[in-house]
Amino acid sequence: xxxxxxxxxxxxxxxxxxxxxxxxxxxxxxxxxxxxxxxxxxxxxxxxxxxxxxxxxxxxxxxxxxxxxxxxxxxxxxxxxxxxxxxxxxxxxxxx
Numbered sequence: 001x002x003x004x005x006x007x008x009x010x011x012x013x014x015x016x017x018x019x020x021x022x023x024x025x026x027x028x029x030x031x032x033x034x035x036x037x038x039x040x041x042x043x044x045x046x047x048x049x050x051x052x053x054x055x056x057x058x059x060x061x062x063x064x065x066x067x068x069x070x071x072x073x074x075x076x077x078x079x080x081x082x083x084x085x086x087x088x089x090x091x092x093x094x095x096x
C-alpha cells in the first residue's frame with residue numbers, strides 16, 4: 001500500500017524532527033558554544049525520549065499501512081556545528 005500525501009507528509013515531518021532533535025542532542029553533549037538557551041531548558045533524557053517516540057510513530061504509521069521496509073542507521077556530520085550523530089534512515093520507496 002501507499003501512504004496518502006497527508007500521511008507521507010506526517011512521516012517526513014517526523015523524520016525531520018528526529019534529525020533536528022538528534023542534532024540538538026549532539027550539540028548539547030559536545031558543549032557547543034552556539035547553543036541557544038531554549039535548547040538548554042530540557043535535559044538529554046527528554047530529547048532521547050522524544051527521538052524514540054518519533055521513531056516509534058514512524059514505525060507504527062509505516063507498519064499500519066504495510067509500507068515498512070526497515071531502516072538503516074545513518075551517521076550525519078553537521079559541518080556548521082562540528083558535531084556527528086546517528087539517525088534512523090527509513091526507506092519510503094514503498095510508501096510513495
